Amino acid sequence: MASVDEEVSLFDRIGGAPTIDRLVDAFYARMDSLPEAKGIRALHAPDLGPTRQVLKRYLGEWTGGPKLYSAEKGHPRLRQRHLHIPIGEAERDAWLLCMRGALDETIADSQARETLYDAFAGLADWMRNLPGNAHDARRHGR
Numbered sequence: 001m002a003s004v005d006e007e008v009s010l011f012d013r014i015g016g017a018p019t020i021d022r023l024v025d026a027f028y029a030r031m032d033s034l035p036e037a038k039g040i041r042a043l044h045a046p047d048l049g050p051t052r053q054v055l056k057r058y059l060g061e062w063t064g065g066p067k068l069y070s071a072e073k074g075h076p077r078l079r080q081r082h083l084h085i086p087i088g089e090a091e092r093d094a095w096l097l098c099m100r101g102a103l104d105e106t107i108a109d110s111q112a113r114e115t116l117y118d119a120f121a122g123l124a125d126w127m128r129n130l131p132g133n134a135h136d137a138r139r140h141g142r
Contacts, residue, residue, distance in 0.1 A: 009064025010063040010112060010115065010116070011063040011064040012064065012065075014063065014107050014108075014109060014112050014116075016065065017060055017065065019106060019107065020056055020060045020065070021056055022105075022106045023059065023102050023103065023107065024055050024056045024059065024102075025052070026106050027055075027098050027099055027101075027102035028048050028051075028052055028098075030097070030098040030101050030102060031044070031048075032048075034097065034098060034101075036093075036094050036097055037094045037095075037098050039090065039091065040091050040094045040095055040098075057069040063116075085129075086130055087127050087128050087129050087130065089128065091128075092124045092125055092127065095124050096120065096121060099117070099120050099124075100117060103116055103117055103120075
């Protein structure tokens with residue numbers, strides 16, 4: 001049993017790998033089925049299997065679980081890894097729509113669900129890479 005001083009990771013708090021697996025599966029099911037996600041779905045390979053596995057490893061590690069992603073891929077460098085994909089506000093919003101639904105479906109702990117959504121929303125906004133992104137203007141001193 002964990003002492004009061006030990007902090008429980010978000011990974012453990014939400015149910016570990018089985019919950020991460022369900023979250024990612026629910027996310028991609030929405031990407032495949034929601035009309036609002038048609039554009040971002042088209043940016044992915046027809047077979048989502050490999051992408052699904054990478055996201056499961058990434059989210060597991062990101063929430064405090066085993067370091068499976070970095071052992072295989074190194075530093076995430078998420079924005080750099082996605083520069084070949086045009087990501088604007090519409091893509092961000094579609095991604096977040098899919099993730100919001102997946103979180104609502106799979107994460108029972110409402111506080112953990114909101115913590116995850118807030119972090120995803122910040123990350124999704126930062127991932128925008130089309131001209132005019134305010135994040136790029138700040139980084140370049142504009």
